[in-house]
Amino acid sequence: xxxxxxxxxxxxxxxxxxxxxxxxxxxxxxxxxxxxxxxxxxxxxxxxxxxxxxxxxxxxxxxxxxxxxxxxxxxxxxxxxxxxxxxxxxxxxxxxxxxxxxxxxxxxxxxxxxxxxxxxxxxxxxxxxxxxxxxxxxxxxxxxxxxxxxxxxxxxxxxxxxxxxxxxxxxxxxxxxxxxxxxxxxxxxxxxxxxxxxxxxxxxxxxxxxxxxxxxxxxxxxxxxxxxxxxxxxxxxxxxxxxxxxxxxxxxxxxxxxxxxxxxxxxxxxxxxxxxxxxxxxxxxxxxxxxxxxxxxxxxxxxxxxxxxxxxxxxxxxxxxxxxxxxxxxxxxxxxxxxxxxxxxxxxxxx
Numbered sequence: 001x002x003x004x005x006x007x008x009x010x011x012x013x014x015x016x017x018x019x020x021x022x023x024x025x026x027x028x029x030x031x032x033x034x035x036x037x038x039x040x041x042x043x044x045x046x047x048x049x050x051x052x053x054x055x056x057x058x059x060x061x062x063x064x065x066x067x068x069x070x071x072x073x074x075x076x077x078x079x080x081x082x083x084x085x086x087x088x089x090x091x092x093x094x095x096x097x098x099x100x101x102x103x104x105x106x107x108x109x110x111x112x113x114x115x116x117x118x119x120x121x122x123x124x125x126x127x128x129x130x131x132x133x134x135x136x137x138x139x140x141x142x143x144x145x146x147x148x149x150x151x152x153x154x155x156x157x158x159x160x161x162x163x164x165x166x167x168x169x170x171x172x173x174x175x176x177x178x179x180x181x182x183x184x185x186x187x188x189x190x191x192x193x194x195x196x197x198x199x200x201x202x203x204x205x206x207x208x209x210x211x212x213x214x215x216x217x218x219x220x221x222x223x224x225x226x227x228x229x230x231x232x233x234x235x236x237x238x239x240x241x242x243x244x245x246x247x248x249x250x251x252x253x254x255x256x257x258x259x260x261x262x263x264x265x266x267x268x269x270x271x272x273x274x275x276x277x278x279x280x281x282x283x284x285x286x287x288x289x290x291x292x293x294x295x296x297x298x299x300x301x302x303x304x305x306x307x308x309x310x311x312x313x314x315x316x317x318x319x320x321x322x323x324x325x326x327x328x329x330x331x332x333x334x335x336x337x338x339x340x341x342x343x344x345x346x347x348x349x350x351x
Contacts, residue, residue: 012056048078055120056131086123101149106139118157129170201226228261258289268294275288
């Protein structure tokens with residue numbers, strides 16, 4: 001090992017271990033232009049190590065002055081790096097180079113770095129996979145913003161949920177990120193990104209059978225947020241409602257089902273029957289909530305009758321769960337409420 005390569009590897013170890021933001025900025029100032037020169041070295045390992053240092057320093061987010069050219073060169077070299085150019089990436093991310101990522105934008109500028117983050121998520125190194133996911137999310141969903149590159153990045157990210165992807169812990173992280181960072185905005189759910197999530201539903205539906213309940217629950221909630229009128233979402237949620245051995249999970253699925261669209265007549269009748277005849281008051285309440293969300297306060301009078309009966313029967317009681325959806329109902333659909341139902345809500349709210 002040459003003295004230069006030894007020096008670079010020592011720097012790489014320090015950078016990968018994590019540094020403060022102040023130290024990171026110092027490293028970028030001290031090393032960026034030097035690494036730019038080293039990435040032209042005849043020794044491929046020197047080039048790869050220099051580019052890797054810049055990746056861990058976050059050079060992918062630098063778009064000013066000389067750093068812009070260094071960034072471009074680092075991304076080019078990283079595409080040749082064995083850690084990034086790995087068999088998993090080649091198998092699951094095929095076609096990434098058919099897109100002009102430079103014509104797309106995210107929170108930090110043009111999106112040429114997105115394929116590198118996706119490839120990092122295919123590496124054997126767990127820390128590199130974590131780094132790739134963090135950088136990808138920070139760039140395409142920075143501070144909750146929507147960007148042009150988002151639906152394109154999502155399309156490839158969903159591929160990593162396939163059975164062929166060999167890192168199940170990272171797949172759990174992806175499921176969690178989809179729920180917490182990608183479906184928290186109606187602009188996403190009802191835009192191109194939401195359409196990508198619906199088209200890719202077949203890739204995350206199998207996680208309803210995941211060994212960890214928390215992952216199952218995340219997918220249930222995700223289906224409610226993005227499923228809309230997709231028949232797979234309807235069937236999957238109804239199956240959980242009817243068959244899950246966990247009552248709380250049935251409740252979660254019923255709540256999610258209420259956010260879908262275009263219920264079949266059989267399904268709507270079933271929810272009304274639960275509201276009217278189910279022996280569990282909690283189940284009745286969840287059925288009422290599902291109907292409220294489904295009709296949005298604008299359904300036909302007949303659709304409200306069972307909900308009216310529910311409040312008439314339990315109007316002398318109040319619980320935190322009831323109050324949550326009463327408040328939602330009052331705030332968002334008050335103008336559409338029948339007068340008698342409005343009076344009942346106010347009476348319950350005063351208890």
